[in-house]
C-alpha cells in the first residue's frame with residue numbers, strides 16, 4: 425500500500441496495537457503513516473505489528489477464552505456488550521472525529537450511519553443471543569427408558585477479523601459484535617488506511633470492564649504483514665473478512681492447510697433497475713445515493729444502472745443534475761456532499777477507469793476528472809462524480825468493480841432483459857429495483873441473483889435479517905441468528921435416560 429514509510433526511529437507512533445488490554449508499540453519500532461485523504465496531511469504514525477505482536481494478540485485472545493471471558497454467564501457477557509454500545513454513544517464525538525479524519529467522509533454521513541451502527545452492532549447481537557431457540561427431542565429407545573437429544577451452541581474460539589476502510593467502525597463491529605456475543609474472543613486487523621476507531625474501541629473495552637484479551641487489535645498491511653500473519657497463525661479458529669474478492673481468495677488459501685472456516689463479504693458490481701412506472705423523484709434520489717454516497721466507496725453501491733427506455737433520457741438528465749449538485753469539501757462543512765477517495769492509490773485506480781471509459785467510447789454525461797480544489801484541499805484525493813452512457817456490456821467499466829462515485833447507465837425494453845442484464849456478472853452482492861408495480865417488484869426481486877435486493881429503497885434493512893453475497897461476492901450470511909452459524913458451533917448431546 426502507498427502509505428508505508430520508514431519513519432525516523434525517534435518518532436513515536438500515535439496509534440498503537442491493543443493486545444491483552446494494553447496499548448503496545450511493536451518491538452521492531454516499525455511504523456507507517458496515516459494521512460488525511462482530504463488534504464494529504466499527516467494524521468499520525470501507526471505502529472506496525474509484526475510476528476511477535478500478532479502471536480501475543482492471538483495468545484491473549486486464547487487466554488481470555490480459557491479464563492475470565494469463558495467463565496462469564498451469557499447474561500454477564502451481554503451486559504458488557506450493552507455497556508460497550510453505551511460507551512461508544514457516550515464518546516460519540518470522539519469516534520466521529522476519528523472516523524472522519526481517517527476517511528475524509530462528510531461528518532453528516534458518519535454521524536447518521538457509521539457511528540450509530542458501531543454502537544448498534546453490539547446491542548443487536550446481545551439481544552439476538554439471548555433469544556436463540558434451541559433444539560430438543562425426546563427419543564424412544566428399545567428399553568422403553570428413552571433418551572433426550574439436544575444441541576448446544578459453543579463459541580468457535582479465537583476469531584480473526586479483517587476489516588476494510590470504507591465503513592471502518594461499522595464493518596469491524598458488524599463482526600466483533602456477534603463474535604463477542606457468542607462468547608468468542610477476537611483479534612482485529614483494521615485496514616491500514618483507517619486504524620483509528622478500532623484502536624479507540626480498545627479504550628472503550630477497558631473502560632467498561634471487558635476482560636483483557638477479549639478484544640485485540642493489530643495494525644499493519646495485508647500480504648507479508650499483520651493481515652497475512654494473522655490469517656496464517658495456527659491459533660486462529662476462524663476468519664471473518666470484508667474486502668476485495670481477490671483478497672478473500674488469498675485468505676482462503678492461507679487457512680486451507682488448517683481447514684479453518686471463513687465468512688466473507690466481498691466485492692460487487694451491483695445493478696440498479698429503474699422501471700418507467702417508478703416514483704421518478706424517489707428513484708433519482710435513491711439511485712443518486714446508491715451511486716455517490718461515501719464517494720461511491722460502498723460495496724452495496726450501484727455502478728450499473730438500467731433504465732426502461734421511455735424514461736431513459738429524463739432519468740440520465742436528473743441523475744446528472746444530482747451528481748453536479750454534490751459539492752466536494754471539508755467533512756465538517758454542512759454543504760459538503762462528497763468526500764475524497766481514501767488514498768492516492770485508490771484514486772489512481774478510479775481514474776484509470778475514467779480513462780478506460782473514454783478509450784472504450786463512452787459518452788461522458790458528467791465528470792470524468794479531478795475537481796479543482798483550493799488551498800490544502802488540492803492535495804486531497806478528489807474525483808468528480810461521473811456518469812457514462814453508450815458502453816457495451818463487455819467493457820471493463822461495466823464489468824469490473826471500480827469503487828468510486830461513478831456509474832454506467834443503459835436503457836432496456838423488457839423486464840426479462842433487465843433481469844438478464846442485472847445478472848450478467850460474476851458478482852452477486854446487492855441490487856436495487858424501482859417500480860410501483862407490486863407484482864413486478866416481487867417477481868424481479870426473486871430473479872436477481874444477489875444477497876440483498878432492495879425495492880424502492882437502498883441501504884435499508886433490519887439487522888436481524890441475513891446479509892451476505894452470492895457468486896463471487898461472498899461466502900455465508902451474517903446478521904441476526906444467521907451470524908450464529910458462523911460464530912458458534914453446534915454440539916450434539918444425547919442423554920440416555
Ligand code: NAD
Nearest residue numbers: 587588589614615645646651652667668671689690691723
Ligand atoms: P482489501 O481486500 O484490499 O483489504 C481489506 C482488508 O484486508 C485490509 O485490512 C487489508 O489490509 C487486508 N488484507 C489485504 N490483503 C490481505 C491478505 N493477503 N491477507 C490478510 N489480510 C489482507 O479491501 P479494501 O480495499 O480495504 O476495501 C474495498 C473492497 O472491499 C471492495 O472490493 C469492496 O467491494 C469490498 N467490501 C465489501 C463489503 C461487503 O459487505 N461485501 C463491504 C465493504 C467493502
Ligand code: 6OD
Nearest residue numbers: 590591598721722723724
Ligand atoms: O450494513 C452492514 O452491515 C454492511 N455489512 C454493510 C456493508 C457495506 C459495504 O460497504
